[in-house]
Amino acid sequence: MAKGGFGLCVLERACPARMDLLYLLRLLLTACVFGLSQTVNPFVVQQTASDPCYDENSAPRRCIPEFVNAAFGKEVQASSTCGKPPTRHCDASDPRKAHPVSYLTDLNTASNMTCWRSESLHLSPQNVTLTLSLAKKFEVIYVSLQFCSARPESAAILKSMDYGKTWVPYQYYSSQCRKIYGKPNKATVTKQNEQEALCTDGHTDLYPLTGGLIAFSTLDGRPSAQDFDNSPVLQDWVTATDIRVIFSRPHLFRELGGRDNEEDDGGTSSFSYYYAVGEFQVGGRCKCNGHASRCVKDKEGKLVCDCKHNTEGPECDRCKPFHYDRPWQRANAREANECLACNCNLHARRCRFNMELYKLSGRKSGGVCLNCRHNTAGRHCHYCKEGFYRDMSKSISDRKACKACDCHPVGAAGKTCNQTTGQCPCKDGVTGLTCNRCAKGYQQSRSPVAPCIKIPAINPTSVVTSTEEPAVVQVNVLDMETVANWAKFTVNVLSVYKCRDERVKRGDNFLWIHMKDLACKCPKIQISRKYLVMGISENPTDRPGLMADKNSLVIQWRDAWTRRLRKLQRREKKGKCLKP
Numbered sequence: 001m002a003k004g005g006f007g008l009c010v011l012e013r014a015c016p017a018r019m020d021l022l023y024l025l026r027l028l029l030t031a032c033v034f035g036l037s038q039t040v041n042p043f044v045v046q047q048t049a050s051d052p053c054y055d056e057n058s059a060p061r062r063c064i065p066e067f068v069n070a071a072f073g074k075e076v077q078a079s080s081t082c083g084k085p086p087t088r089h090c091d092a093s094d095p096r097k098a099h100p101v102s103y104l105t106d107l108n109t110a111s112n113m114t115c116w117r118s119e120s121l122h123l124s125p126q127n128v129t130l131t132l133s134l135a136k137k138f139e140v141i142y143v144s145l146q147f148c149s150a151r152p153e154s155a156a157i158l159k160s161m162d163y164g165k166t167w168v169p170y171q172y173y174s175s176q177c178r179k180i181y182g183k184p185n186k187a188t189v190t191k192q193n194e195q196e197a198l199c200t201d202g203h204t205d206l207y208p209l210t211g212g213l214i215a216f217s218t219l220d221g222r223p224s225a226q227d228f229d230n231s232p233v234l235q236d237w238v239t240a241t242d243i244r245v246i247f248s249r250p251h252l253f254r255e256l257g258g259r260d261n262e263e264d265d266g267g268t269s270s271f272s273y274y275y276a277v278g279e280f281q282v283g284g285r286c287k288c289n290g291h292a293s294r295c296v297k298d299k300e301g302k303l304v305c306d307c308k309h310n311t312e313g314p315e316c317d318r319c320k321p322f323h324y325d326r327p328w329q330r331a332n333a334r335e336a337n338e339c340l341a342c343n344c345n346l347h348a349r350r351c352r353f354n355m356e357l358y359k360l361s362g363r364k365s366g367g368v369c370l371n372c373r374h375n376t377a378g379r380h381c382h383y384c385k386e387g388f389y390r391d392m393s394k395s396i397s398d399r400k401a402c403k404a405c406d407c408h409p410v411g412a413a414g415k416t417c418n419q420t421t422g423q424c425p426c427k428d429g430v431t432g433l434t435c436n437r438c439a440k441g442y443q444q445s446r447s448p449v450a451p452c453i454k455i456p457a458i459n460p461t462s463v464v465t466s467t468e469e470p471a472v473v474q475v476n477v478l479d480m481e482t483v484a485n486w487a488k489f490t491v492n493v494l495s496v497y498k499c500r501d502e503r504v505k506r507g508d509n510f511l512w513i514h515m516k517d518l519a520c521k522c523p524k525i526q527i528s529r530k531y532l533v534m535g536i537s538e539n540p541t542d543r544p545g546l547m548a549d550k551n552s553l554v555i556q557w558r559d560a561w562t563r564r565l566r567k568l569q570r571r572e573k574k575g576k577c578l579k580p
């Protein structure tokens, strides 16, 4: 070792400590349980055009950010850094003699290791801490420190999962574990204490005086590491937002055969030491729970996962809005566990998760749509709400899939139709989808309570049916003959003014009048004359033609009536002669 052994360690290829580090890292990386199924160099970004979070068939699959040195380029807070005020070996204002904290995480070349260095400390022991904020949750595989001074005799590595608010120990190093940290030396980890920090007397030797290494592998020796996918305990154990290293005690100075303390402290004390570290590494992956293949800076410059699989959050740790059909889950090698959209048939923008329904469905679907629109209702907005029915000509996802019932205000017994068929509840004797007409055998009444009433049984001998409103026609009487007790007139119907009975048509027809009525000259009819006949109806007997009786009004035609009757005719045509 060169004079002034605590100076910069020029690492050469043959340097055994350097070999140790590389060997260890290689070992850690290839055995890494986070790794892709095939062994790849985790420091090389895979150049693939397709999204690693989806396979060639666009099916989601577990994806993970690349393995990195998460400490690289990040700022470290040190409790002590030399050079202020300057000493012979350390001057913060002189770049050639400065040992700033940035040297902990900078880009090193093997031939020129840059080292951070603490102040020279006198009264042993004094804690020196290095705190590294990763500014995001990472899954940490290892923490390593390469020393430019001798290694500390006792040191601790801690982690925080809440950005430095609380700290938990990761690992202790001491030649006197019990005395310094109250821990047994090299205890075994069992499934019961996988989240416990251990203490070891490894990595604490005084030698090598420079270039020594402290390297902590977070999963090494922990039983569930082989089944990391199914171990929430270890998933938690490797998660960290900050890493802190505490150098608790140096080796006794006299063992080092002190040479530069005379220069640094003016020889007032024979106990002087410092710590110097050339490289502080935190190997791991940006924590994205298997739902992102990279981390990116957000608008505020914060590092966040580039979440896929319908997830969101800094660690893709929750489902995106409207993707609550099943609970959020971390992706694993077999299942992407992507968040699934609620099925609301395009009628809702929001939904919530319901555990009961999810369990009832055999853990398939638990989404419940909120505020179904377009008059739909139900968990999936899959049927029509009250007062609406399904238009079967349209798909359920159509905005117009549900039509208003439109029940007739008089004919229907309520406003709510069958949600599937649209059938309104009809009052007695009423029929039709909206209850808008009388059923067969019923006729319209004027009562809103019973708008359709049963038609009374028709007596075939009854002369005029009470329901039929007799027509008003103009006839030209052409001839007459007698058939039994009836007078049968051959007439030509010139005009029909009331069309209640649509069978009364213009043209030749027969007009029957019973002899009994004719005898008393009511009506009185002469051949070759025109008459206006009010109260003419279809002959209800089996004789073809029309019929008049003593109730009919038969008046000899006057041309002056033509205009007035035309008016009546026009009014009738405007819809007043429609069937009820």
Ligand SMILES: [Ca+2]
Pocket (backbone or CB within 6 Å): 103, 104, 105, 106, 107, 108, 113, 114, 115, 116, 277, 278, 279
């Ligand atoms: Ca360095």
